[in-house]
Amino acid sequence: MTAAPTISAPTTPRYSAVVKTSVGFVAVAAVCLAFADISITTLDPWSEMKRMAWGVLTPDFSAVAGLGMVVMQTIAFALSGVALGAVGGFLLSQVFHLGPVRWICASVRAIHELFWALIFMQMLGLSPLTGVLAIAIPYAGICAKVYAETLEEAHLPALRILPRGTGILSAFFFARLPDVWVHIKNYTSYRFECGLRSSAVLGFIGLPTLGFHLETAFSEGSYSEAAALMIIFYLLIATLRYWMRPKLVGIYVLAAPFLLGGGAVIEMSNIVRFLTVDIVPAPLRGAALLDGQTWDNLGHWAGTLLIDQALPGMVATLLLSQIALVATGVLALALFPLISEKFFGPVVRTVGHGFLVIMRSTPEFILAYVFLQLWGPSMLPAIVALSLHNGAIIGHLMGRFSDEVRLRPDSPGGINLYGFEILPRVYGQFLAFLFYRWEVIMRETAILGILGIATLGFFVDSALADIRLDRAMFLIAVMVAVNVAVDSLSRHIRKRLRLDARAREA
Amino acid sequence: MNVLFRLNNENLGYDGAAVLRGISITVAAGERLALVGESGAGKSTLLSVLQNRYDGNTALIPQDPGLVRSLSVFHNVYMGGLHRHSAAYNLLNLIWPRQREIERIRPIVERLGLGDKLFERAGELSGGQQQRTAICRAILQGGDAVLGDEPVSAADNHQSRIILAALGEAFETIILAMHDVDLALEFSTRIIGIKDGGIALDAPAGELVRSDLDFLYRT
Numbered sequence: 001m002t003a004a005p006t007i008s009a010p011t012t013p014r015y016s017a018v019v020k021t022s023v024g025f026v027a028v029a030a031v032c033l034a035f036a037d038i039s040i041t042t043l044d045p046w047s048e049m050k051r052m053a054w055g056v057l058t059p060d061f062s063a064v065a066g067l068g069m070v071v072m073q074t075i076a077f078a079l080s081g082v083a084l085g086a087v088g089g090f091l092l093s094q095v096f097h098l099g100p101v102r103w104i105c106a107s108v109r110a111i112h113e114l115f116w117a118l119i120f121m122q123m124l125g126l127s128p129l130t131g132v133l134a135i136a137i138p139y140a141g142i143c144a145k146v147y148a149e150t151l152e153e154a155h156l157p158a159l160r161i162l163p164r165g166t167g168i169l170s171a172f173f174f175a176r177l178p179d180v181w182v183h184i185k186n187y188t189s190y191r192f193e194c195g196l197r198s199s200a201v202l203g204f205i206g207l208p209t210l211g212f213h214l215e216t217a218f219s220e221g222s223y224s225e226a227a228a229l230m231i232i233f234y235l236l237i238a239t240l241r242y243w244m245r246p247k248l249v250g251i252y253v254l255a256a257p258f259l260l261g262g263g264a265v266i267e268m269s270n271i272v273r274f275l276t277v278d279i280v281p282a283p284l285r286g287a288a289l290l291d292g293q294t295w296d297n298l299g300h301w302a303g304t305l306l307i308d309q310a311l312p313g314m315v316a317t318l319l320l321s322q323i324a325l326v327a328t329g330v331l332a333l334a335l336f337p338l339i340s341e342k343f344f345g346p347v348v349r350t351v352g353h354g355f356l357v358i359m360r361s362t363p364e365f366i367l368a369y370v371f372l373q374l375w376g377p378s379m380l381p382a383i384v385a386l387s388l389h390n391g392a393i394i395g396h397l398m399g400r401f402s403d404e405v406r407l408r409p410d411s412p413g414g415i416n417l418y419g420f421e422i423l424p425r426v427y428g429q430f431l432a433f434l435f436y437r438w439e440v441i442m443r444e445t446a447i448l449g450i451l452g453i454a455t456l457g458f459f460v461d462s463a464l465a466d467i468r469l470d471r472a473m474f475l476i477a478v479m480v481a482v483n484v485a486v487d488s489l490s491r492h493i494r495k496r497l498r499l500d501a502r503a504r505e506a
Numbered sequence: 507m508n509v510l511f512r513l514n515n516e517n518l519g520y521d522g523a524a525v526l527r528g529i530s531i532t533v534a535a536g537e538r539l540a541l542v543g544e545s546g547a548g549k550s551t552l553l554s555v556l557q558n559r560y561d562g563n564t565a566l567i568p569q570d571p572g573l574v575r576s577l578s579v580f581h582n583v584y585m586g587g588l589h590r591h592s593a594a595y596n597l598l599n600l601i602w603p604r605q606r607e608i609e610r611i612r613p614i615v616e617r618l619g620l621g622d623k624l625f626e627r628a629g630e631l632s633g634g635q636q637q638r639t640a641i642c643r644a645i646l647q648g649g650d651a652v653l654g655d656e657p658v659s660a661a662d663n664h665q666s667r668i669i670l671a672a673l674g675e676a677f678e679t680i681i682l683a684m685h686d687v688d689l690a691l692e693f694s695t696r697i698i699g700i701k702d703g704g705i706a707l708d709a710p711a712g713e714l715v716r717s718d719l720d721f722l723y724r725t
Binding site for chain 1: 562563565566567568570571572573574575576577581582584585586587588589591592593596597600640643644647649
């Protein structure tokens with residue numbers, strides 16, 4: 001009689017590439033944490049926190065003068081900027097296959113709206129155009145990419161049957177556009193919600209939107225007024241689908257430019273000076289270009305800038321964003337069960353939804369601003385703000401995703417359900433969301449420099465404040481390079497791990 | 507004899523991998539050809555090669571009916587005539603269908619039983635209705651020939667006869683891949699049977715009976 005055949009089992013467990021990658025990222029973040037500057041420097045954060053909490057409980061709507069106009073202008077800037085960006089993005093998406101177009105789009109979207117605003121401020125002053133372009137330009141870069149991908153991925157069987165001799169325009173509008181239109185529409189309306197957040201934040205640098213009044217209220221310590229402003233902002237976003245009707249979009253967009261308000265007069269001489277003098281590296285201005293000494297000076301200028309500002313800024317930006325990325329992931333994994341039917345009843349889910357909606361509707365810039373008031377300058381407010389906002393976004397998407405999972409009738413409950421049934425099924429999607437968000441976190445990290453955290457944005461902001469625009473441009477170029485590098489690394493990892501690409505709205 | 511299609515001892519397939527080998531075929535104007543054989547035998551390959559080689563205008567009815575799901579039946583049928591109008595006129599009809607075009611298209615869709623669906627989205631129709639929409643589009647398009655890949659696969663016997671009769675009136679030359687052997691014999695003038703990567707049968711339909719085709723489906 002022969003022995004029953006046995007399958008020789010490996011004696012040690014083997015881990016998948018997904019798990020190894022995750023562990024790698026956590027390890028990197030842990031190392032970063034050791035070097036990060038994390039502390040609470042304010043003398044009495046608790047009493048400030050109590051005053052804020054009291055403000056939240058007693059919102060004061062009467063204190064905000066001309067509230068209607070503020071809301072109107074916040075919407076108007078978002079509408080004008082997003083409309084311009086979407087149209088520009090759509091046109092660019094048609095030539096997105098050209099290498100230079102792709103590069104330009106990647107570069108313009110690597111620069112955050114706030115930096116665009118600061119750049120245009122140098123040319124146009126505090127005019128409405130500054131705010132509109134600050135939203136329109138990066139959004140055009142993002143929309144171009146997403147629209148192009150949507151058109152490319154679409155299954156378009158009708159292209160095959162077109163009669164010979166059909167013109168390009170007719171083919172495009174009949175066979176290509178209609179079946180992707182709904183995706184483009186949905187994405188654009190999602191972009192508009194982002195545009196509202198951008199518009200509000202632009203107020204922090206002086207444009208007449210909600211952020212302007214928010215900053216005033218915060219700096220004066222009138223937290224009841226600040227709470228009222230935030231509540232208005234949440235209501236604006238929560239009611240979006242009731243007032244943003246497809247049929248009204250045209251009217252809104254036409255009306256918006258008239259509601260932007262006046263502002264500084266645009267002077268051509270400023271624009272010319274900015275383009276021809278201000279952004280030219282100082283050693284080159286008026287110098288003899290054929291003189292070897294000039295180029296030595298330029299080398300010295302760039303070298304000093306790189307070592308004194310760009311590198312430290314880059315290190316801080318990378319440290320902070322790696323920590324924030326992992327914290328975002330941990331938070332998202334902890335939060336998503338709160339809104340999942342698989343884990344909780346309606347009461348907990350409602351509370352969970354409320355929390356996630358507030359956290360993802362609040363721009364991270366505002367969250368960071370609040371925590372900075374509480375805890376003083378260090379990386380801590382930035383990490384908490386970035387991970388709360390981004391964790392809430394991913395947690396929300398994951399919660400919805402987990403509800404789609406079909407369980408067997410006798411599946412376990414509680415922590416076993418989470419660990420054995422749900423998490424393994426949603427983890428790939430989770431990583432896709434997170435890696436898609438990586439580039440966004442990076443960009444946000446950079447702008448938090450404006451609040452005084454020593455990331456790249458801090459050095460850009462200081463250079464702008466000193467009116468050394470050549471330095472600011474150099475540092476912004478470094479920022480673009482870092483962002484594009486992270487974006488391509490993220491794409492590489494997503495591809496290698498074969499993560500689903502349905503993460504665009506993350 | 508006016509020859510429309512000619513293949514001479516050719517290997518046909520995708521990406522260099524031949525599905526069919528040593529294919530020689532000549533199709534003259536006025537012929538009604540039925541391609542028969544097991545599914546996967548290479549009928550679709552042969553059809554798309556014929557379509558791509560032909561220089562003039564032919565109408566195509568692919569197996570996936572090639573519809574724009576978010577557009578109405580009217581618009582999908584209208585697409586068969588895109589080449590006849592300027593881009594501006596086409597766009598005008600996309601947004602606001604002209605009465606003249608509606609009147610042109612209405613009788614075609616009514617004949618194929620889609621009269622009440624004219625302004626419904628193609629994506630919301632049943633498989634059979636989608637297939638008939640694609641046939642209406644081909645009829646509107648017209649051309650020297652129509653090439654159809656199982657155009658009546660989702661129709662019952664009665665509907666199939668209406669569809670084939672409509673195609674017969676609209677086109678002089680017809681090449682259809684068909685799985686219903688009886689219908690193929692009834693409708694076509696010539697049968698081409700495909701088996702084992704080659705043409706196993708090529709004969710006038712009038713000289714064949716059903717049992718002559720049985721060997722094509724035997725393994």
